[in-house]
Amino acid sequence: RSMDEFARLEELIQTACPVAAKLSSSQQNQLAILVRSFLRDVEFRGAGGFQPPPEAHLKIAAHACLLLLNREQDHFDLGLRVVLHPQGIHHCRELADRQFRRGHMDVDWAEIRGDGAESIAAMCRVMHEFVHRLDSPHMHANASPALRSTECHATWAKVMEAERKFLRARLEYGVPTPLTPSAATNHAEFFACTTEAFFAQPDMLRDQFPRVYAQLAHFYGGRA
Numbered sequence: 311r312s313m314d315e316f317a318r319l320e321e322l323i324q325t326a327c328p329v330a331a332k333l334s335s336s337q338q339n340q341l342a343i344l345v346r347s348f349l350r351d352v353e354f355r356g357a358g359g360f361q362p363p364p365e366a367h368l369k370i371a372a373h374a375c376l377l378l379l380n381r382e383q384d385h386f387d388l389g390l391r392v393v394l395h396p397q398g399i400h401h402c403r404e405l406a407d408r409q410f411r412r413g414h415m416d417v418d419w420a421e422i423r424g425d426g427a428e429s430i431a432a433m434c435r436v437m438h439e440f441v442h443r444l445d446s447p448h449m450h451a452n453a454s455p456a457l458r459s460t461e462c463h464a465t466w467a468k469v470m471e472a473e474r475k476f477l478r479a480r481l482e483y484g485v486p487t488p489l490t491p492s493a494a495t496n497h498a499e500f501f502a503c504t505t506e507a508f509f510a511q512p513d514m515l516r517d518q519f520p521r522v523y524a525q526l527a528h529f530y531g532g533r534a
Contacts, residue, residue, distance in 0.1 A: 380531025
């Protein structure tokens with residue numbers, strides 16, 4: 311019976327996160343294991359009495375765990391609390407500070423419920439937020455996450471900064487770009503926004519920003 315339940319979980323994950331359907335059978339199995347642990351370890355709450363729909367937890371878990379699929383050394387905060395807001399987050403200073411503090415994440419359910427659609431307009435916002443927390447003990451303000459070697463760190467920093475400047479120049483001169491303008495804001499946003507593209511629009515990222523694609527493919531262990 312437990313095997314049947316696990317197979318059912320794999321099916322539900324593919325419904326909640328269409329990207330998962332492109333994974334190999336072994337990767338789908340590993341993702342289901344990660345999702346099951348995530349659902350066990352993470353606390354979900356609705357803000358202001360909001361009752362999130364049944365698929366909310368699984369949708370968030372599946373997209374978050376895709377980031378960990380080929381990175382066994384990475385993890386999210388133990389005891390993480392995810393608070394879902396039904397119609398946007400009120401960005402007062404207190405809430406904004408709380409949103410990014412260790413162990414707490416505020417999520418706009420109205421914004422992310424379209425995650426997984428194969429379009430730039432509906433890219434994976436939940437993945438964006440979890441990228442900021444990926445391997446949090448090793449993540450710094452300059453968005454230099456835990457890489458495999460000093461050489462990897464040096465290459466990562468050089469490539470990602472050069473490509474962010476390239477994006478910023480395109481935006482300043484009005485040249486169309488498939489990445490959102492927020493990607494040019496700082497190192498952390500560039501990492502998060504390009505990760506969204508890596509999973510949701512890999513062909514676009516490979517064509518428009520091949521050096522970034524190569525760095526992320528190395529970081530996330532290759533494309534599925």
